[in-house]
Amino acid sequence: FICGGAFEGLDEIVAKRLTTRTYGFGNGKSVKYDKKDPGIFAHVEPDDLMKYGLIPELIGRVPVITSLDGLSDLALRRILTEPKNALVKQYQKLFAMDGVHLVFEDKALDAIVQKARKLGTGARGLRSVMEGMMTEIMFDIPSRTHLRTCRITREAVMEGTSPIMEERIQRAVG
Numbered sequence: 001f002i003c004g005g006a007f008e009g010l011d012e013i014v015a016k017r018l019t020t021r022t023y024g025f026g027n028g029k030s031v032k033y034d035k036k037d038p039g040i041f042a043h044v045e046p047d048d049l050m051k052y053g054l055i056p057e058l059i060g061r062v063p064v065i066t067s068l069d070g071l072s073d074l075a076l077r078r079i080l081t082e083p084k085n086a087l088v089k090q091y092q093k094l095f096a097m098d099g100v101h102l103v104f105e106d107k108a109l110d111a112i113v114q115k116a117r118k119l120g121t122g123a124r125g126l127r128s129v130m131e132g133m134m135t136e137i138m139f140d141i142p143s144r145t146h147l148r149t150c151r152i153t154r155e156a157v158m159e160g161t162s163p164i165m166e167e168r169i170q171r172a173v174g
Helices: 010-018 038-043 046-052 073-081 087-096 106-119 124-143 154-158
Strands: 101-104 147-152 164-167
Touching: 010 038, 010 046, 073 087, 073 106, 073 124, 087 101, 087 124, 101 106, 106 124, 106 154, 124 147, 124 154
Parallel strands: 101 147
Antiparallel strands: 147 164
């Protein structure tokens, strides 16, 4: 089995177990672990999972427990732009079907990553941010037959302003 997820609240269980009290001359002092430290998950034990609410039959089928670090901003940006089926590339192909070149400014990509990070859902947040921003733009594109380029700016991402639209130059026939 592979079990993945955020396991919200498990950090508190682990931190509570790891917090130690000293006795003797140092009576009353304790070593506290910060439950917000992402490294806290490296100390998860089967008993912690049981206290979290997982049943022993499931825990027994998970022989190795490990944790993964959160994604960096650079990793999120790479996920957004580099894979063959990256979100940016998907939207560019959709716009190309209407003859429109879709461009994301670097600062816009950084803003998408920033908004996704605030959602706290890792790479899944990238899709949420993109969908929220691109849906209305995509609805408008087919009716704009002279549109050549749609440029997504930081302001379009962060403030919801319209992207920069560049029209094709129309030549008079005659």
